[in-house]
Amino acid sequence: MAEFDRADVVIIGGGVVGCAIFRRLALAGLKPLLLEAGEDILSGASKGNSAILHTGFDAPPGSLEVVCMQAGYREYQAIRNRLNLPLVETGALVVAWNEEQLARLPAIVAQAHQNGVEDVTQISAEELRQREPQLAPHALGAVRVPGEHIIDPWSAPLAYALQGLAHGGRIRRGCTVSGGSFDGAWSLVTERGRITAGLVINAAGNFGDRVEAICRESPFKITPRKGQFVVFDKPAAQLVKSIILPVPTERTKGIVICRTAFGNLLVGPTAEDQETRDVAEVDEQALAMLIAKGQEMLPGLAEIGVNAVYAGLRPATQFKDYQISAQPERRWITVGGIRSTGLTAALGIAGQVGDLVAQHFHPMEESAPTWTPVPNLCEERPRPYQIGGEIVCHCEWVTRGEIEAALTGPLPAGDVGGLKRRTRAMMGRCQGFYCSAQVAAIAEGRITL
Amino acid sequence: MIERDVIILGAGPAGLSAAAELARLKVGKIAVLDREQAAGGIPRHCGHLGYGWNEFRRIMTGPAYARRLAETAGAAELKLGVTALRLEPGGVVQTTGAEGPQAWRGRAVLLALGARETPRSARLVSGARPWGVMNTGALQQFVYLHGKRPFERPVIIGSELVAFSTLLTLRHVKVRPAAMIEAGRRITAQRPGDWIARLAFGVPVLLDTRLIRILGHERVEGVEVDRGNGPERLDCDGVVFTGRFRPENALLAGSHLAVDPGTRGPAIDQLWRCSDPAYFAAGNLLRGIETAGQCWREGQAAARIIAATLLGKLAPPAASVPVQAAGALAYVYPQRLTAEDPIDPELLFFARARAATKGAIVLRGDDTVIWSRQIDALPERRIAWPVSPKDLQAHKSITVSLEPQA
Incomplete structure (x- = not known):
């Protein structure tokens, strides 16, 4: 098979983690090449999460995960204004709904303090009611985590990717790596030919163990864990200010109620192990259960319509912690098992990977960054419709100009999902009843609807 | 301003x-x-x-x-x-x-x-989210405003009047649907839906059939339906949710x-x-x-x-009298009456049943029955009847109730 491309550093996987690593290495002048199997970035695990920027208050103390989350949290705050990324400052409340859960709140506070999240406190049922009067009255108390916030889960990685591109990185989409061989450099097999790489970084998400097998017997096995979500219409976001978290169990953080950066409210996720890596189906019973649970905690939801439902896959492994390591003799870096905290941790993970690259492979020299601000989709910041224009998507107030912009530029939408994530078009309460044919006409010849 | x-x-x-x-x-x-x-x-x-x-x-x-x-x-x-x-x-x-x-x-x-x-999402239908799932409104725009044929052999979900508009829209671009699927015992539409169905261009109308799942990842490949004997697969390349x-x-x-x-x-x-x-x-x-x-x-x-x-x-x-829905009614409107004489001599009430119900529709002023009629109500069909406003305005509250037969 002929050589098709070459690069000093190849990153496999264009999810939030791959995009953040891409940005970090591009900023250091390494001109990385990012390969994404899907038609657009964020086609796998990163397309469906809860969009929370976590403090790490409940992460396992001393874990790599908490280190990456907290570094990611700080860096996001530091760069977000330059990239025009939102931060909806909600805070979170871990709510105890029974005596047993109430008894576990002090331990949650203690763990938060151990993780360095000092502003976490326990609050009484009365204070909880004052803060969240719409919550069902049987709540017994809560742990307040002021630093947990909401972000835009798709614009952030898009901004990382765009900044990487601005610094000389390249992205190939629709490019699946199916194998490879090593003889001092990597020769990766793709359907379009071989790609030669001086260093490979595996950020393949739900396919992480399979990609790892190109280099070595994978030390971890991925069991995708499905999380289904229900997105309620915008009036629901008036019902709560904070993110409402349950007292977690061993297995999952449980069902969360949280606003979105786009002005909706979501309830989820479920936690269901499955074999399939690339498809997450919703299921009627689970969705009905989520709605019932949501209404149980927040009775006002009964009056509000469902806009969207979705399912995401988290790349869970047999280990609790992230699997990040370098194989210097094989010129390979593994970034695996990045669970639902990956959105928060991505920039921190990229920092870790940058350190591994500097330690084993290439010097990392920071240059003055070129900033690549992304279009804002968040209701809390100015949006184009407020200035004016032809509105195409009436539910989410998306202008023709925004759709056109998402179809052009250095990283245009690669498929319908990518267009929706970049603009919100067709993601509102009517799900395309009014605008899908027109959006298809605008996108004609560029993406197929 | x-x-x-x-x-x-x-x-x-x-x-x-x-x-x-x-x-x-x-x-x-x-x-x-x-x-x-x-x-x-x-x-x-x-x-x-x-x-x-x-x-x-x-x-x-x-x-x-x-x-x-x-x-x-x-x-x-x-x-x-x-x-x-x-x-x-x-x-x-x-x-x-x-x-x-x-x-x-x-x-x-x-x-x-x-x-x-109502879109697919709010109906909580199982499955992945392939392209090719839409409402009639979107289909009509693809076909009539943009000259597109989004699929070749879709299924139509529902049998309200609009489902027959879906049939006509598809026929316009020479698409023959695989089936029309209705969860109820009979089609919901009244005339002319019933005769359009009879002339339904050879489209099988599956009654008593529940959609359980949409199949396919990128594009729709089929649906799973339940006709009372467990899941059955029906091949199609699109799903139109109607009504x-x-x-x-x-x-x-x-x-x-x-x-x-x-x-x-x-x-x-x-x-x-x-x-x-x-x-x-x-x-x-x-x-x-x-x-x-x-x-x-x-x-x-x-x-x-x-x-x-x-x-x-x-x-x-001026002061108004509330009108409330009760029993098996999902709603009734107008939701209140005001004291003035309406300009039309007769007042129309509109109501709808929550589920298929045989019984009586009863209009009460306070606790007195003002009007009542036997009906066979379907949730997608309106119930409408005229009332003389003079009969109503003396009361403090009006209740309209759909009361199933014992």
């Missing part, structure tokens, strides 16, 4: 017929605002025949009907591509559009915002106007007035779906009330 005597939000059948009637009655400056780039509302993309008989004594296609409506409203100012963002007390409407943000104030504002179908209309009520949710949780539309009195008397409502915003002809009649009736109000012939609303 842009000031008009009447501002009409929505240039569909209700809004345009109101505009025509207000122009005829010469009540002053009228503006019709619509967020789309063309007037006519939903009929604009119903390219088949079936419109206009009641209004114009001609059978017309949707687009011809939409054009005709716009012509009849020609004396009113029509502003297209204007999106209402917020409704504020006293008839103030904040908008945006090509000309940027604007504030409008009408002495009266008529809400004629229409309705849309289950709901008011396009997002503007109400953020506003000061009272909304009826049953209809999900604005709560009105018998004179089309919302809880803020500067606002009136007519057409499908009130409840979901009725025919274009019915919306047209309502727009005209509301226009007469608006005219009477603005010309000083009708006093502001």
Whole structure:
């Protein structure tokens, strides 16, 4: 098979983690090449999460995960204004709904303090009611985590990717790596030919163990864990200010109620192990259960319509912690098992990977960054419709100009999902009843609807 | 602030017929605002025949009907591509559009915002989310406005009247659906749906059949249905979810106007007035779906009330009597009666059942039965009956109840 491309550093996987690593290495002048199997970035695990920027208050103390989350949290705050990324400052409340859960709140506070999240406190049922009067009255108390916030889960990685591109990185989409061989450099097999790489970084998400097998017997096995979500219409976001978290169990953080950066409210996720890596189906019973649970905690939801439902896959492994390591003799870096905290941790993970690259492979020299601000989709910041224009998507107030912009530029939408994530078009309460044919006409010849 | 005597939000059948009637009655400056780039509302993309008989004594296609409506409203100012963002007390409407943000104030504002179908998401259907799943409204736009054929062999979910519009729309681009699927025992549509079904172009109508899952990842590959014997696969390359209309009520949710949780539309009195008397409502915003002809009649009736109000012939609303739905009814409207004599001699009540119910519909004033009738109600069919308002106004509350047979 002929050589098709070459690069000093190849990153496999264009999810939030791959995009953040891409940005970090591009900023250091390494001109990385990012390969994404899907038609657009964020086609796998990163397309469906809860969009929370976590403090790490409940992460396992001393874990790599908490280190990456907290570094990611700080860096996001530091760069977000330059990239025009939102931060909806909600805070979170871990709510105890029974005596047993109430008894576990002090331990949650203690763990938060151990993780360095000092502003976490326990609050009484009365204070909880004052803060969240719409919550069902049987709540017994809560742990307040002021630093947990909401972000835009798709614009952030898009901004990382765009900044990487601005610094000389390249992205190939629709490019699946199916194998490879090593003889001092990597020769990766793709359907379009071989790609030669001086260093490979595996950020393949739900396919992480399979990609790892190109280099070595994978030390971890991925069991995708499905999380289904229900997105309620915008009036629901008036019902709560904070993110409402349950007292977690061993297995999952449980069902969360949280606003979105786009002005909706979501309830989820479920936690269901499955074999399939690339498809997450919703299921009627689970969705009905989520709605019932949501209404149980927040009775006002009964009056509000469902806009969207979705399912995401988290790349869970047999280990609790992230699997990040370098194989210097094989010129390979593994970034695996990045669970639902990956959105928060991505920039921190990229920092870790940058350190591994500097330690084993290439010097990392920071240059003055070129900033690549992304279009804002968040209701809390100015949006184009407020200035004016032809509105195409009436539910989410998306202008023709925004759709056109998402179809052009250095990283245009690669498929319908990518267009929706970049603009919100067709993601509102009517799900395309009014605008899908027109959006298809605008996108004609560029993406197929 | 842009000031008009009447501002009409929505240039569909209700809004345009109101505009025509207000122009005829010469009540002053009228503006019709619509967020789309063309007037006519939903009929604009119903390219088949079936419109206009009641209004114009001609059978017309949707687009011809939409054009005709716009012509009849020609004396009113029509502003297209204007999106209402917020409704504020006293008839103030904040908008945006090509000309940027604007504030409008009408002495009266008529809400004629229409309705849309329930999408797949809100029906909680299992499966992945492949391309090829849409509502009739989107399908019509693909076919009639953009000349596209989004699939070759879809299934149609539901059998309300609109499902037959789906059939006609598909036939226009020579697409024969794999099946029409209805969860109930019989099709929901009344005439002409039943005879369109009989002539249904060889499309099997599967009654008592529940959609359980959509198959396919990138594109639809089939559906799983249950006909009483467990899951069965049906090959298809698209799914059209029809009907289950709901008011396009997002503007109400953020506003000061009272909304009826049953209809999900604005709560009105018998004179089309919302809880803020500067606002009136007519057409499908009130409840979901009725025919274009019915919306047209309502727009005209509301226009007469608006005219009477603005010309000083009708006093502001006084104390009102609530009208409540009970038993197996999902809703009833108007949701309250005010003391004035309505301009029409007979008052129409509209109601809908929550589920298929055989029984009696009973109208009570306080605890006295005023009117009652045996009916066989289906959830997607309206129940409507006229009542003389004189029988009602002496009571403190009105209850309308659908009471199943024992």
